[in-house]
Amino acid sequence: MLPVIQEQLLLIKVMQGACQTLLCLSLGYLVGEALLSLPGKALFTTSPLLPAPSETSSGPKVLTGRRAGLLIALIMACNLLLMKIAYRAALFTGPFWGGVTVLFIIGLALILATRQHLKGAHSAGRLSLIAIAAGDLLLLSICYFLLNAESLLLTPETWPFLTSRPPLLLSWHGTVRFAQFTLLALMLAGLDRRHNRQLLIFVAALLWPLTQVLELLLTPELASSPNLYLIAALALMTSAGLGLMIIRPLLQKRPSSLTLPLTGIIILAMLWVLGAQTARENTLTVASLAGLQLPPVTSQATATPPATQAAAKPETSPAVDGAQLFQQKCSVCHRFDQRLIGPPLNSVLEKYRPGKAKLTGFLRTPQKIDPDYPTMPNLGLTEQEAGAIADYLLDHKIVQPTPR
């Protein structure tokens, strides 16, 4: 990892969170609207509203243009990129993510192209209905896929096995996250002055706690922490607030201001993203990522399992370096010229000078020798290692003949 990334990791994660919240909000609005506009042709146009001009007064109107589509695609790309940088999620290859992004853009374009028709014209053609359905389906399935991939980040232990068992990608946790996303989308689409649509916010707010509890139950054990529960409780309270906010105008059948519910929904989306980030922080630590071979094992590895493992971290390198081994294993207790835990080596090596075998023998099975010192522990050296160290020790004396 580049040092810049290391230093700015927190900032990157914050940015990623912000991107994801934005993405969730804008995409949710778009998908929700498109979803509603399908049966909506039959359901909602019954209210005698003027079609085109009234649209300007209802709901957030930022997302009508094509330029907005471009923006969403951009945010999406940013989000994926930041995610990859922050968590080094080399889960899939670059072309793969590229493909997902292209599909995403196609879905987006389909919806945006037909949205104008649906909103403006009284009679949308069958073709544009089909296009919008296809676009929506595409976007929703990509969201489903991405949310599952996000959940997969919580179980790094399954990454190495993805190539041989692709179904591991799908998880119940991801499915519940997707349900939550759909609820958010419906809430956003419900931000509309027509009553039956505000009912949507209410229903979604009622369903939210169910999904929240399910999510907590399905979170992998290693990903949960007290903070996660706190965030869940906050999200739950926000949804409660939304429900309470909406019920009065709903009962009194009079339109109310939309800013408050909108704020509520934005907070909910933020908490939703924050929850996922907290869970990721709990699992994706440096310590837990060690020992996973990324990119995952290739198919031929099934035939020779140990080979890939051994290649990843050689345990006994063929060239045993005595000096290095000494630094690693003995320097904790020994110096050549001073007493540490063991005796200064210069004073004891003399008696081993005639034969290396005696020294290696001692190193492999140390015995009690000098009552002045504790017993040297058995370090579990192999014959080869002991030999290399013995060579090093006996050589060392020659290089440095005069002890201080």
Place this chain on the structure above:
Amino acid sequence: MPKWLPHSLLYAYFGGFILLIAALAWFRPVTHQDNSQPIAFPHTVHAGQLGLACNFCHESVTQGPQAGMPTVDKCVSCHQAIATERPEIQKLLSYHEKGEPIRWRRIHQVPDFIYFTHKRHVRSGLDCSACHGAIEEMKEVRRVRSLQMGWCLSCHRSRGASFDCATCHK
């Protein structure tokens, strides 16, 4: 319908869920798990800085099912002289004087009905970190793999090891 009814129903509904989450937080072990050990033994120092081999302390890892914990004597062979003034080492030395073994809290544990052996795994070339993560970077050992059946199985499948039920279930 009285005016207050819908509101109080909503309060009750959401309040119920909040209580449910609180109960979950209370009863699920993760939120109040205590990983503290009788002696705060740092792997970062011993396995990290000193670079001691894992099987210097966990001796039976290549020979038997259990990895095994080091005896107090093994610790004392160094700590007779190293850092003896520190409180943690004082504790260690008092165990040594009393001749008591240290009761380390188990962190990795599969249920009793599972047969797991280190020997086969380590001999087949798996690194400790494949199942325990980077122990040498942990101040305090924590679990980084779920140790659940799905995990065992997915590795066994991809490495061509046996996944007959009787391999692990005894």
